[in-house]
Amino acid sequence: MNELLAQLAHCIEFGKVNKDAPYPPDMKGQDGADELTQQLLEAGHSASDILSxxxxxxxxxxxxxFRDGQxxxxxxxxxxKAMEAAMNHLKPLFAEEGSVRKGTFIIGTVEGDLHDIGKNLVAMMVEGNGYEVIDMGVDVSxxxxIAExxxxxxxxxxxxxxxTTTMENMKNIVAKIKQVEPDRQICIGGAPVNQEFCDQIGADSYNPDPQGVVEYLNRLAS
Structure with missing residues (x-):
């Protein structure tokens, strides 16, 4: 692998956003995802190559x-954050290049629930793995x-x-989606839900962590 690409992958893995970022301490003063992405583009690498x-x-x-608790x-x-810094350079170029993404993922926190940290983590992880993400935010009906x-x-x-009080809303949303499009793939996640609940409400996949969602989407895309 090209040395700059390897350095960028390392920055993403360890969360080195840019040269000024103090984290991680052992990379202080080194170029981060922001600078390395710009350098790769200036060297002629395509946005799709930098992504993949x-x-x-x-x-x-x-x-x-994260999945393994390490x-x-x-x-x-x-x-x-490091991935986002890199993607800020790449997003405008994807359309110009006609880059093919792996697929599209629509995500949101269900109606009545305003929590978004878990949802944001999944959205960022999925986008960083080559998908277009439509993030609908929180309290989504x-x-x-269905409109999206x-x-x-x-x-x-x-x-x-x-x-736990919004699990019923999740159940109702799954039912309404399946009524309109029975074959639409739905995955669920969050602290109060589990595989048993997923099976009960007719969703297609339960994942306790973002990597599980990525692997589920990769199976669909393959």
Whole structure:
């Protein structure tokens, strides 16, 4: 692998946003994701190559570490910030290049629930792994999800909830989506839900961590 691509993947994995960022301490004063992405573009690398050969590699590594309990939410958030710094350079170029993304993922926190940290982590991880992400925010109704689905045929849908009181809303949203589009793939996540609840409400996939969502989407895309 090109040395700059390898350095960028390392910055994503360890959350080095830019040269001024103090985290991680052992990379203080070194170029971060921001500078390295710019250098790669100036050297003639395409946005799609930078995504596939650096960002996805770094995000996969931090995702697996998080799933295995080797790192925790703060480290993943720093990786997501580094990925975002790189993506700020790449997003305007994807349309120009006609880059093909792996697929589209619609995600939101269900109606009645205003929590977004878990949802944001999943959205950032999925985007960093090569998907277009439609982040609908929090307190999203079934009608809003369905309206967005109609704009993106074939996109998988992710529902997040943190409160036990909004699990019923998640159930109702899944039922309404399946009534309109029985074959639409829906994955759920959040502290109060589990595989048993997923099976009970007719969702297609439950994942306790962002990497699980990425692997689920990769299976759909393959």
């Amino acid at each position: 050969q650096a960002l996805i590699i770094g995000m996969e590594k931090i995702g697996v570490k 790192v925790f939410v703060p480290q993943v958030l720093m990786s997501a 079934a009608d809003a999800f 689905m109609q704009k993106h045929p074939g996109a998988a849908v992710g529902l997040s909830a943190l409160l």
